[in-house]
Amino acid sequence: MTRARRALAALATLGVAGAAAFLLLTRPASLAEGAVPANHVADLRNGEVMYHAGSCAACHRAAEGGPGAERGLPAGGFAFPTPVGNFYPQNLTPDPETGLGRWSERDFVAAMTLGVSPAGRHYFPAFPYAAYRSMTKADLLDLFAYLRSLPAVKAPARPHELPLLAVAQRGVGLWKRLALGDAPWSPPPGRSPSWTRGAYLTNAPGHCGECHTPKDWAMVADESRHMAGGPHPAGEGKVPSLRGLLAAKKYKDVADLALALSAGEELGYENLSSGGMAAIQQNLARLPDSDLQAIAEYLLSLE
Amino acid sequence: MKLSKRIVAAFAALAVAGVAYASDAYTARHEAMEKVGGGMGTLSAMAKKETPFDAAVVQATAKTMEAELKKAAAQFLPDTAGGKSRAKAEIWTNRADFDAMMQKTAEALVALQGVKDEAALMPALRAAGGSCRTCHDKYRLPE
Numbered sequence: 001m002t003r004a005r006r007a008l009a010a011l012a013t014l015g016v017a018g019a020a021a022f023l024l025l026t027r028p029a030s031l032a033e034g035a036v037p038a039n040h041v042a043d044l045r046n047g048e049v050m051y052h053a054g055s056c057a058a059c060h061r062a063a064e065g066g067p068g069a070e071r072g073l074p075a076g077g078f079a080f081p082t083p084v085g086n087f088y089p090q091n092l093t094p095d096p097e098t099g100l101g102r103w104s105e106r107d108f109v110a111a112m113t114l115g116v117s118p119a120g121r122h123y124f125p126a127f128p129y130a131a132y133r134s135m136t137k138a139d140l141l142d143l144f145a146y147l148r149s150l151p152a153v154k155a156p157a158r159p160h161e162l163p164l165l166a167v168a169q170r171g172v173g174l175w176k177r178l179a180l181g182d183a184p185w186s187p188p189p190g191r192s193p194s195w196t197r198g199a200y201l202t203n204a205p206g207h208c209g210e211c212h213t214p215k216d217w218a219m220v221a222d223e224s225r226h227m228a229g230g231p232h233p234a235g236e237g238k239v240p241s242l243r244g245l246l247a248a249k250k251y252k253d254v255a256d257l258a259l260a261l262s263a264g265e266e267l268g269y270e271n272l273s274s275g276g277m278a279a280i281q282q283n284l285a286r287l288p289d290s291d292l293q294a295i296a297e298y299l300l301s302l303e
Numbered sequence: 304m305k306l307s308k309r310i311v312a313a314f315a316a317l318a319v320a321g322v323a324y325a326s327d328a329y330t331a332r333h334e335a336m337e338k339v340g341g342g343m344g345t346l347s348a349m350a351k352k353e354t355p356f357d358a359a360v361v362q363a364t365a366k367t368m369e370a371e372l373k374k375a376a377a378q379f380l381p382d383t384a385g386g387k388s389r390a391k392a393e394i395w396t397n398r399a400d401f402d403a404m405m406q407k408t409a410e411a412l413v414a415l416q417g418v419k420d421e422a423a424l425m426p427a428l429r430a431a432g433g434s435c436r437t438c439h440d441k442y443r444l445p446e
Contacts, residue, residue, distance in 0.1 A: 237389070237445035259351075265436035266429040268347035270340055273436045274389070275445030 026173025028116045036106050040141045047146025050139050052286040054132065054205040056147075058279035059089045068093065068153035075099075075153040080126060083235040085162035087126045095152040100144075108144040109137065113184075115176065122172040124160075125179065130221070131207035134184040139205070179220045194290070198298030201291060206284075211239045211276065227302055232275050239275060243302045257296035258289070325383045332378035333388075335371045342368035343432060346415070350428050356421040365415040365431075372412065376405040389444040401442055408434040 051057070060074035068075030074092040081087075091099040100108070107118040113133040115123040123129065135143075162168060185203050187196045202208050209221055214230030216222045229241030250271070251257040260269040264281040272281045284292065342364045348354045349361070379401070384390045394401045411431035418427050 232445055239445060263429065263432075265343075265439065266432035267350065268340070268343035268432060270343070270435075270439075273439035274443045277445070278436050278440035 022170070022174075025177065026122075026170045028120045028122055028173065029114050029176075030116065030120075031106060031110045031114065035137075036109050037137055037141070040105070040138065042145030043142045044146050044149055046139065047142035047144070047149075049287060049291065050135070050143040050205050051146055052283045053201050053291070054143070054207065055280050055283040056092060058276070058283055059087075059127075060092045061279075062153075062155065067155040071151070073150060073153050074147075075155040076157055077155060081234055082126055084168070085160065087124065087160045087162075088158040089127065090157040091153065091155045092147050093150050093153045093155075094148045095154050098154050098156045099152060100147060101152060103144075105141055105144055109140055112140055115172075115180075122169055122176070124162075124169070124172060125175065125219075128207040128210045130179050131185075131204060131210060133180065134186065134204040136204075175219065178218050192297075194294045195297050195301060197291065198294035198296070201287075201295050202298055206295070208242070208280075212242050227299075234276070237275055240271065242299050245302075246300050247303070251296075251300070254293060254296045254300055257300060258292040261285070261292050261295060262287075262289075325386065328378045328380045328383040329386065329388045329390075332375040335375035335378065338371040339368050339375065339435075342371070343435070346424070346428050347432075350425045356424065358419050361418050361424060362416045365412050365418075369409055369412040369416070372405065372409055376402070376409075389446060391442045391444055394442050401438070404434065404438045404442075408438065 057072065057074050059078070059080050060076050061078045062069035062073060062075040063077030063079075066075065066077040068091075076089055076091040078089070079086045080089055093099040094101045096102050103118065110116050110118075111123065111127075112129055112135065115125065115127065115129040115133075117123060132140075187199045187203075191199070209227060211233055212227045212229060213221045213223065214225050214228060215233070227242040229239050229243075232239050245251050245257065246253075251260060259267065260272060261281060262285045263269065264272040264278065264285070272278065284295070287295075345354075345364050346361060349356055379390065379394055381395060384392050384394070408431065411427075411434050415427045415431050418424050
């Protein structure tokens with residue numbers, strides 16, 4: 001072999017090894033045996049609370065005038081814009097062909113906690129499973145039961161409009177190693193029940209940090225700046241900090257912030273409307289008052 | 304002045320005028336919107352019973368809000384997005400939808416002017432405020 005040939009062969013071997021390593025590192029994970037408790041008795045009321053706390057309808061809402069739109073069902077079709085292109089979050093109603101009708105509890109828990117589809121594909125992190133994976137199994141199963149109790153809507157998913165879809169998809173596997181490497185978030189011990197409830201609702205289903213916590217170079221939430229605000233993930237404008245809201249005199253007390261979350265701009269709370277916050281606020285408005293108080297108590301404790 | 308100099312000067316004047324046009328429009332609508340927001344603060348304090356109910360104040364405040372909203376609406380002139388402005392470019396590609404939202408909000412502010420008793424204030428205010436939110440959701444950028 002000439003030198004040039006030998007160099008080429010070496011490069012080719014490296015290329016193959018690199019590709020193999022890439023495939024190995026980016027392989028979609030699967031749920032451990034026993035990860036989903038058998039015989040869970042679903043609490044639909046709690047499932048509905050999780051649905052609103054998670055603002056599922058904000059992203060999975062029907063397209064304007066599309067199937068399911070008039071009943072406010074999460075039939076998908078509404079565009080979710082990101083700097084890399086438009087996503088069309090799928091139909092979450094129990095239609096067997098176009099929705100979650102044929103999904104098992106296991107499929108749902110794998111999607112929500114590992115970001116992996118029933119066919120073993122990585123979901124893009126625009127679906128905030130990095131937060132949802134911290135939800136309790138009981139809450140996830142109640143949420144799934146609630147989704148299955150909704151009227152089924154036939155609404156085939158619209159393909160995402162992303163250039164370089166296939167490459168990006170596998171690359172998500174690398175991102176997950178950084179973003180999902182640590183154990184899921186869990187509330188620190190020793191706080192009051194309502195603070196703990198508020199912390200859970202904010203950080204697990206609420207996924208508030210998806211916008212309010214800035215991201216590092218690898219697009220992973222920088223928890224050293226938890227809820228400190230930063231550039232808006234959709235690309236234009238900023239997301240405000242949720243730390244020090246009391247010191248900045250933005251809200252008077254817990255009751256004031258709870259009212260702001262429930263009424264938003266309807267009562268003149270003007271900083272809860274733009275950049276996707278309006279949809280979150282309108283979902284939060286459907287939570288029981290005790291949960292809104294809990295979220296407000298937690299947020300006002302962030303200094 | 305030489306011809307070339309005169310041309311340059313003319314262009315410079317045009318450019319400055321362009322910037323002034325954009326920033327005048329921005330300042331005018333920003334100030335008007337802040338006044339609409341101020342009225343909202345007065346009335347929500349009343350709805351929350353932090354201040355006593357007064358039908359005359361409701362009427363006058365809602366009337367000012369309506370006038371200021373119309374002033375702001377007239378200042379969304381073409382090519383005045385960008386810079387400090389939080390106006391989304393979509394305003395100018397969906398102009399009919401944007402104008403219809405302004406109209407709907409103005410009507411809600413007219414309804415608010417007709418509030419005579421305390422019980423009617425909360426629902427009328429929330430309806431008006433909800434239509435501010437609809438537009439800020441769709442056509443205003445976060446700060």
